[in-house]
Amino acid sequence: MGHKSWLGLLLLLFTTLPTGGIALADGETSPARDPKQPIDEAYTAKIRKYTTAPYFSSPLVDYLPASKTVPTPEVVLGDVAGAPGILPYAEDVYKYMRLLEKATPRVKVVSIGTTEEGREMIAVAVSSEANLKNLEQNRQRLAKLADPRSIHLDDAEADKLVAESVPVYYITGTIHSPETGAPTALMELAYRLAVDESPYVREIRDGVITLITPVVEVDGRDRMVDIYKWHLAHPKDFYPPLIYWGKYVAHDNNRDAMGMTLKLTQNVLNTYLGWNAQVLHDLHESVPYLYDNTVGDGPYNAWMDPILVDEWQMIGARNVADMTKFGMPGVFTHGDFDTWSPGYLMFLAAMHNGISRLYETFGNGGADTRVRTLEPGEYGRTWFRPNPPLPKTAWSQRNNNNYEETGLLTSLHYFNENKRLFLKNFYLKGKRSIQKPTAEGPAAYVLPADDPRATVQTDLLRVMLKQHVEISRATSSFQVNLPVKKEKKAARSADSEEKPKPVSPTTRDFPAGSYVIRMDQPYSRVADALLDYQFWSPEDPQTTPYDDTAWTFGELFGVQVTRVTDSKVLSVPMERVAELRSLGGVQGEGSVFAIDNHAEPALATLRYRLKDTPIDAAEEPFESNGHKFSRGTFLIRGVGRSDLDAATKALGLNAVALASAPVVKTHPVRAPRIAYVHTWISTQSEGWWRLALDNLQIPYDYMSTQALAKIFDLNAKYDVILFPPVTGNANSNAIVQGTPTAWGNALPWLNTPETPNLVGKNDSTPDMRPGLGWDGVAKLQSFVRNGGVLLTATDTSQLAISIGLANGVTSSTSEKMKIVGSIVGTRLVDAASPIAYGYDEKVSAYCDNGPIFSVASILGSRRRRLGPEMNTRPTGRGTKDDPDFVIGRPAFDIPDEPEKELWEAPQPTDEQSFNNPRVIPPANRARVILRYADSKDLLISGLVENGNDIAQHPAVLDVPNGSGHVILFSINPVYRGETENTYSLVLNTLLNFDSLNAGRKQADTK
Ligand SMILES: [Zn+2]
Secondary structure, three states, X not given: XXXXXXHHHHHHHHXXXXXXXXXXXXOOOOOOOOOOOOEOHHHHHHHHHHOOOHHHOOOOOOOOEOOOOOOOOHHHHOOOOOOOOOOOOHHHHHHHHHHHHHHOOOXXXXXXXXXXXXXXXXXXXXXXXXXXXXXXXXXXXXXHHHOHHHHOOOHHHXXXXXXXXXXXXXXXXXOOOOOOOHHHHHHHHHHHHHHOOOHHHHHHHHHOEEEEEOOOOHHHHHHHHHHHHHHHHOOOXXXXXXXXXXXXXXXXXXXXXXXXXXXXXXXXXXXXXXXXXXXXXXEEEOOOOEEEOOOOEEEEOOOOOHHHHHHHHHHHHHHHHHHHHOOOOOEEEOOXXXXXXXXXXXXXXXXXXXXXXXXXXXXXXXXXXXXEEOOHHHHOOEOOEOOOOOOEEEEOHHHHHHHHHHHHHHHHHHHXXXXXHHHHHHHHHHHHHHOOOXXXXXXXXXXXXOOOOHHHHHHHHHHHHHOOOOOEEEOOOEEEEOOOOOOOOOOOOOOOOOOOOOOOOOEEEEOOOXXXXXXXXXXHHHHHHHHOOOEOOOOOOOOOOOOOOOOOHHHHHOOOOEEEOOHHHHHOOEEEOOOOOOOOEEEOOOOEEEEOOOOOOHHHHHHHHOOOOOEEEEOOOEEEOOEEEOOOOEEEOOOOHHHHHHHHHHHOOEEEEEOOOXXXXXXXXXXXXXXEEXXXXXXXXXXXXXXXXXXXXXXXXXXXXXXXXXXXXXXXXXXXXXXXXXXXXXXHHHHHHEOOOOOOOOOOEXXXXXXXXXXXXXXXXXXXXXXXXXXXXXXXXXXXHOOOEEEEEOHHHHHXXXXXXXXXXXXXXOOOOEXXXXXXXXXXXXXXXXXXXXXXXXXXXXXXXXXXXXXXXXXXXXXXXXXXXXXXXXXXXXXXXXXXXOOOOOOOOOXXXXXXXXXXXXXOOHHHHOOOOOEXXXXXXXXXXXXXXXXXXXXXXXXXXOXXXXXXXXXXXXXXXXXXXXXXXXXXXXXXXXXXXHHHHHHHHHHOOOOOOXXXXXXXXX
């Protein structure tokens, strides 16, 4: 009630303010309606009614042209686009687009694929009848511009094509499901583009093909509409937050443009490239009122063409200028978004020679009109926001639609006016991609044929194919020259002796069959960006990276990728690879089959696929029939050769038949029963784990912390509990306590008549609020003590520590350390642990300010280990290394302190051990599997600042507890489909769940 009267006052005050006039250059068309075309009076009246102040509209959208034949969005929505209380399902949006298609030859709708849950995705083309009639010829012209090799990089030929071609501007809506405005804005935009006869809109229609995917995250949209309907039916209640968007991930669906793991990313890229579009413009809603965040701030992505940066500035600046002149407040560009990571959906265009664009408009997370109060950081005037948003105002979904449509129409118009320039740039960016080897380099990336992790190599190459990168395979062996590294001046240090440096090789040989990713191809840019290394300086003026600072795929997949600058690699005989397949199968004769272990995730798939076949793991390396096998090698007996041959061929694994079983200690490798736990706080990070397990076809029971707490006997049902990271605002307290139930109402996540799509293929609960609870904590504790294995990472590891499951392990954080989505070096500490099977001594891993683990041998011992400088001698006579003497008596020997590394638990001293029940017996102490590298070796790619705080600390720990184990990860081993190198740390834990003590040092197990 209170704010209604306030609102009235506000409207009264502001409706009298004048709006701006338009200034035009010579020959420019005025953004104004055609006075000869009648308007839809009723629709127009509602637009004005739902717009909360006139300056939240523009001359482009404050009316709707009438049509006798083409239906307006009202026929489907029952009201106008952006009306309060109206949020259409994707199906309704499609229904309208198809009505348009039927009613006018200026609209064409195509299906572009389905989602993980089987819902359709569409693209809607709007243009003149003639343009849509000639789509195919136009597409062929654009394809030549997209691949300048087809016209032999002939600029004159390109100019001809540019003059004849109609460009394609691709708009994508509501990838982020709680950002709800785009679908109705895009329905109305399609209508305007098809119907409006004003010169301004006609020019767009005649000059551009506007391509629209009104709903990108279709699964999430339908859930969001359900929630909104629930809210309308229970207006006084709190409504459930959107815990699931797509089947797997939420907000991170806009971080998949590198890994290409989600259907929506694949469908959008295939559409974008299939139409040879020039622009990909993705619509979001989180910043008031229209933030063209395309231009952003530094550091800019280092692999995109500077031509693109210029295009961003041109379109963005004009966009802001036009809307400012319309009198619309709060339209700006630049801002604090950095343009480093290529993981955003829009970046598919930036990495494929197009123009990426992104709007943040202002949304209410639904179609309610609300009074919105902004923070000073949002309404403050800055150099890039001279006309900021209002500190407080009523905001409606119609306002949002006005801003989105006005921004898009002015962009389309400007794009059309300059389309020859943009089409020529499109060609030039493609041409410069092809010229990469002779311009900035490199000439190619090579992935050697003899990489021991063939299946992982294939997975990496599959990502490249999804990115439409061309891959070739050398038909003979070849040699390349390696770049000569510039010698750095040796640091002057008094006590460092000159050591002869190892001479680095100057050439490298690759066997026949090696994969070559040539850089003289149109999409070399994306391959270069994904395979190269990143360096984000700790001195960079940008102190808050917007997202990950590194993604080097060779490191994250753990396969060899060589950046080759020697251009003779391009003349090596090679053929294009159409389909990727790693060759597998059984070789040799014998009835015992050995599969060497290189930490390939496919091994886990094989274990589950052959679930009735006994498989053992060798606990030590061995040799047989002239083959060398590593620790963890699978030894398979009692399986028919042809069955194993088929299974290994399907997975690309190589089995060797041995004449007899090798003499080596073994233990069984099993396919455990897995309980997979999620919270009702966030499913974002665990979703990437689920996706990885599903792709590997590893079965699990998916359950919430609430459901886990209700299982009577966890050990009877499960061998391993996987509890992936929660992230978001989760801490141990939130995971246990959940959201308070002492007030408010239940937050159901259930399918009901109002919410038929909510549950999908995920999970449900009558009330999302309760957490794990103390019952659940007790269940976890007894599960582990009774022999179960609990695997946790980052914040769930901190939970395990805080509920007393990891004796002797402490976890801390560092205020000054910055490892922001970086790739760090880790080192194998205990290669005999089954968790480490298949790994080499150095392992690259993804880390995002992981918790800093320390291990102790005394419970409650929290002595901060500060490194060797703490072991210096006390004050006294002599030099640093001299013994001290007390006057009048002989010197005493100082007892040596046992030297321990930073990642190890210090041995308790005699004094500490005396009558101390808190000393942890060796067999109960944490086993360090992997530790962070030394400070100087920590940075592999990205940003590492003050890494000393985590250097050398444990990265993966196996903590015995009762007869079970808790496995703690400080790194996140499973992330965004990018970290296949570390998947097997998790998978090894699963397969060896009942033999984790294998290889543990004798002294420890007594
Ligand atoms: Zn968003």
